[in-house]
Amino acid sequence: MTEPERVAAGPFDDEPAGSVRLDQVPEGVVLAVAGALDLSLAPKVQRTVERAARLRPALLVIDLTEVTFLASAGMAELVRANRQLGGQVPVRVVATGRLVLRPLELTRLTDELTIHPTLADALAAG
Amino acid sequence: MIEERNGADGAIPGSDALLAALASAFTGPDGRPVPVERLVLTAGQLAGLRPVDGAGVLVPDAAQLAALLPGATAALVVLDGDGTENGDGSNGTQDAVALVTHAAVGRSHLLAAEAVAAATGGLRRAMGALRTEAAVIDALHSVGRRLTAQLDIGRIVQEATDAATTAVGAAFGAFFYNLVNQFGESYTLYTLSGVPREAFSRFPMPRNTEVFAPTFDGKGTVRSDDITADPRFGRNAPYHGMPEGHLPVRSYLAVSVISPTSGEVLGGFFFGHPEPARFTGRHEYVAEGIAGYSAIALDNARMFERERDFTRELSRSMLPETPTVPGLELVTRYLPAATGPKIGGDWFDVIRLPSGATAFVIGDVVGHGVTAATVMGQVRTAIRSYALLGLPPSEVLRHVSALLDSFTDSTFVTCFYAVQTPDDGLVYANAGHLPALLLRADGPIEQLGEALAQPLGVGSVFPERTAEFRRGDDLFLYTDGLVESRSRDVTEGLEWLLEAVAALPRPVTVESCDGLVAQLTGGTHDDDVALIYVHRTGEPG
Numbered sequence: 286m287t288e289p290e291r292v293a294a295g296p297f298d299d300e301p302a303g304s305v306r307l308d309q310v311p312e313g314v315v316l317a318v319a320g321a322l323d324l325s326l327a328p329k330v331q332r333t334v335e336r337a338a339r340l341r342p343a344l345l346v347i348d349l350t351e352v353t354f355l356a357s358a359g360m361a362e363l364v365r366a367n368r369q370l371g372g373q374v375p376v377r378v379v380a381t382g383r384l385v386l387r388p389l390e391l392t393r394l395t396d397e398l399t400i401h402p403t404l405a406d407a408l409a410a411g
Numbered sequence: 412m413i414e415e416r417n418g419a420d421g422a423i424p425g426s427d428a429l430l431a432a433l434a435s436a437f438t439g440p441d442g443r444p445v446p447v448e449r450l451v452l453t454a455g456q457l458a459g460l461r462p463v464d465g466a467g468v469l470v471p472d473a474a475q476l477a478a479l480l481p482g483a484t485a486a487l488v489v490l491d492g493d494g495t496e497n498g499d500g501s502n503g504t505q506d507a508v509a510l511v512t513h514a515a516v517g518r519s520h521l522l523a524a525e526a527v528a529a530a531t532g533g534l535r536r537a538m539g540a541l542r543t544e545a546a547v548i549d550a551l552h553s554v555g556r557r558l559t560a561q562l563d564i565g566r567i568v569q570e571a572t573d574a575a576t577t578a579v580g581a582a583f584g585a586f587f588y589n590l591v592n593q594f595g596e597s598y599t600l601y602t603l604s605g606v607p608r609e610a611f612s613r614f615p616m617p618r619n620t621e622v623f624a625p626t627f628d629g630k631g632t633v634r635s636d637d638i639t640a641d642p643r644f645g646r647n648a649p650y651h652g653m654p655e656g657h658l659p660v661r662s663y664l665a666v667s668v669i670s671p672t673s674g675e676v677l678g679g680f681f682f683g684h685p686e687p688a689r690f691t692g693r694h695e696y697v698a699e700g701i702a703g704y705s706a707i708a709l710d711n712a713r714m715f716e717r718e719r720d721f722t723r724e725l726s727r728s729m730l731p732e733t734p735t736v737p738g739l740e741l742v743t744r745y746l747p748a749a750t751g752p753k754i755g756g757d758w759f760d761v762i763r764l765p766s767g768a769t770a771f772v773i774g775d776v777v778g779h780g781v782t783a784a785t786v787m788g789q790v791r792t793a794i795r796s797y798a799l800l801g802l803p804p805s806e807v808l809r810h811v812s813a814l815l816d817s818f819t820d821s822t823f824v825t826c827f828y829a830v831q832t833p834d835d836g837l838v839y840a841n842a843g844h845l846p847a848l849l850l851r852a853d854g855p856i857e858q859l860g861e862a863l864a865q866p867l868g869v870g871s872v873f874p875e876r877t878a879e880f881r882r883g884d885d886l887f888l889y890t891d892g893l894v895e896s897r898s899r900d901v902t903e904g905l906e907w908l909l910e911a912v913a914a915l916p917r918p919v920t921v922e923s924c925d926g927l928v929a930q931l932t933g934g935t936h937d938d939d940v941a942l943i944y945v946h947r948t949g950e951p952g
Contacts, residue, residue: 321897324779354897357866361777361823364869368821384900391901392825392843393865 302326303352305333312408313344313374319351322359330359334366338374345370346407348379355388367398375399377407429527430508433468433487436523437512445514450480452488452507460488467531468524479509486511487524547697550578555704564590564712568602571705572680576604578701579664579694581682583610587617587627588668588678588709599678606658614654617681620647626665626679634695636688638663662689666702670710677709722781723747729788733761736769739831740946742924747939748892755939756783756824757890758791762798767833770798771943773888774826774844774867782820790815790824790867804828804840808864808873812842815868824867827860827888831945837880840873842866845891845905848912852883856909885919886945887912892938893931907931918946 303320314337318330337345347366349355367376378398380386389395401407434447456479460469469488476483491506510520554574561567568586576584583605591597599616617623621643625633635641638660645652653660660683668678680702682690733743743759756776763769772794776787793814797807807828815822827847829839839847839859843866846858857878864873880886894904911930915923928940 323897324777354895354900356895357775357777357823357825357891361821364823365821383902387900387902388895391845391862393862393870394843397865397869 303329305329307333307337309340309342310408313342313346314340315346315348315404315408317348317351318359319353321354321356322349322352322362323354323356324358327358327362330362331365334362334369338370342374344408345374345376346379346404347376348404348407349385350379350381350404352385355385357388357392360388360392360394363398364394377401377410379404379407430489430510433489433520433523433527434510436520437485437510437514437516438519439515440517442517442519445512445516448511450509450511452479452509457488457490457507467535468527470521470524480511483511483513485516485520487520547578547693550574551697551700551704554578554701558701558704558708559711561708562712562715564709564716567705567708567712568600568678569604571701571708572602572604575680575698575701576682578697579682579690580684581605581662581664581689582684583658584680584682585611586668586678586680586705589676610658614657618647622663623665623679623681626667626681627676629667629669629674629676631667632695632699633663633665634690635663636690637661658683659685661685661687664690664694664698666695666698668702668706668709670706671703672710677706680705718781722784725781725784725788729758729784729791731760731791734763736761736763738948739769740918740948742919742921742944743942744921744924744928745939745941746892746925746928746936748937755779755892756787757892757939757941758787759888759941759943760791760795761943762795764798764801764830766801769831771829771831771886771888771945772798772826773847773890773941773943774824775890775941777823786818786822786824790826794826794828798828803875804830804838805873805875808840808842808867809871812867812870812873818868822868825891826867829859829886829888831880831886835879835881837878837886838875839878840864840875842870842873845889845894845901848887848909849878849880850885850887850912850917852881854913856913858905858909880947882947882949884947885917887942888944889942890938890940892936892940893928893942896932896937904931918948919944 303318303322303326305326306317308315308317316330316333316337318326320326322330345366347363363378370376376399378400379402380389380400381402389398389400401410430449434449435444437445437447439445459479460471460475467490469490471479471486471488476486480486487510489508489510491508554571558567558571561570568588572584572586583603585601585603587599587601589597589599603611619627622633622638622641625631638644639652662684664682666680667676668680669675670677680698682698684690730745733741741761743761745757745759748755756778758774760772761769762772774790776783776790790811793811794807797810802810808826815824824842825844826842827839827844829837829847831837841860841863843864846861849857849859851857859878860876863876864870891901894908895901908931911927915927924942924944928936932940
């Protein structure tokens with residue numbers, strides 16, 4: 286069985302679906318998420334993190350700049366990525382604005398994740 | 412549906428050169444060319460000529476000529492397009508040009524028409540056959556795509572029956588299929604196409620007679636030019652053939668629908684026609700194709716339904732009975748997602764502790780479906796167990812979080828745990844859950860426990876806080892489905908919630924809680940919602 290990339294149906298069907306992109310940069314890899322990071326998109330994030338891990342990068346940045354909704358299913362993936370790779374590969378999260386930061390604060394994942402305000406900042410940090 | 416094809420696509424004889432050549436073949440008795448006009452014929456005019464399949468040039472007889480073109484002495488009608496039926500029964504594009512003369516003519520144009528017909532007839536027939544074949548494949552493909560995109564069994568069977576009945580050119584078709592009810596008993600339903608339901612409603616379900624047995628047993632397709640002449644027909648009591656009043660059937664085609672996953676016979680298609688020899692090998696092929704798609708669609712629908720029922724039952728069975736607690740009025744709600752079939756992992760619990768205190772629990776397991784529901788059941792039981800041991804809130808959450816760490820797949824559970832103590836106090840800890848609301852008797856609303864600790868399965872330290880919880884105060888616990896969605900972020904959702912809760916008439920009721928959910932989610936919450944509303948009436952227990 287293949288997993289559909291987006292399974293949601295209903296009142297939000299007209300909204301653009303979320304997307305996940307993986308880019309290799311000199312510092313490592315950037316996993317950029319856009320749209321609603323909820324239960325529909327979380328499996329794709331998980332698969333993409335696994336793909337990123339196979340590239341054995343020096344750094345993994347999960348860029349949430351374009352995320353419009355961060356549900357707990359999405360946060361669970363951030364924790365999973367951080368714990369799976371954190372030992373060998375530094376994982377940094379780019380989060381800015383209340384849409385993404387407030388859920389991370391309410392769950393105190395700000396204590397666990399390394400959060401940067403911009404992608405440039407995340408790539409430049411030592 | 413096949414699209415109308417333009418004339419150029421199938422234009423064997425309709426080209427200008429051909430028309431010119433045929434026009435020059437009209438000669439007078441003296442052998443000299445006569446004037447010839449070209450007239451484009453309408454579909455209605457053409458229908459009167461009864462075109463022969465495969466013929467590119469028609470020669471109207473005297474009567475047809477008089478009716479169609481009064482005053483003409485001779486005419487040839489040149490057809491453009493192949494004139495064969497499309498697979499869906501409609502006629503293909505059929506443009507026609509009549510070459511008409513009013514002069515006296517000999518027979519040379521007739522010879523020319525015969526020559527053209529002889530030269531192009533085979534090609535036209537071959538093209539027609541190919542086009543029909545393509546239409547069959549198109550139709551099969553589009554039926555398959557429609558069917559396998561469906562999860563509603565009722566619609567699948569009706570669409571499949573209609574499509575198959577049309578595709579095989581049957582006078583009527585029926586689809587008998589087996590379902591299993593919630594008690595595990597199998598029963599049979601049917602849909603019909605091409606005939607009103609009343610025509611069959613007084614007949615019993617077909618039994619496993621010798622005619623039907625191969626289909627219900629999945630032993631292969633049965634196709635008969637005349638089923639009444641089949642040795643298997645009419646051998647079984649009580650009807651010895653068809654019951655009185657049954658629609659007449661000579662041509663018969665029956666195809667089993669077999670589950671690709673279990674090999675089980677899910678049902679069978681039956682097609683009938685009152686005339687003999689109506690069903691061909693092609694019809695059999697199409698019917699088998701549709702039966703194959705139907706089997707996949709039914710399999711999907713049955714599995715989908717099974718999971719949905721199972722999850723719903725599981726999550727319903729795990730909802731606790733809310734105990735009666737002296738001195739408290741409790742409203743607890745669990746509302747599955749209003750849109751989408753999924754069940755989430757939200758839960759609530761109210762536990763009377765041995766110490767005389769009462770614990771309130773609200774939580775949310777990430778995810779939907781069976782996995783989330785089973786994790787929820789385990790977490791709920793674990794919290795209940797640690798709670799009944801009398802552990803303080805921070806210890807209860809710490810133990811459960813450690814327990815979750817031992818699960819093979821990582822889990823992420825938010826949970827607010829509060830204990831109302833007999834001395835007008837509230838002790839609570841919060842594992843990544845949304846803040847609780849404490850509504851003071853005299854109006855103000857306080858948010859409790861915002862961002863106190865990480866979720867269960869992530870964090871390991873869960874600090875405790877206390878608050879006063881006096882007579883006339885209310886405590887409100889809820890899950891994120893109430894305040895956040897793709898179209899409303901949690902900050903905004905919390906503001907709305909505070910406003911809406913402040914406006915609720917107190918003490919709240921089941922109805923006003925449901926009203927609150929409807930108001931905040933617009934009745935379209937795509938996540939489940941659980942909530943506990945506690946009102947301290949006054950008298951301690």
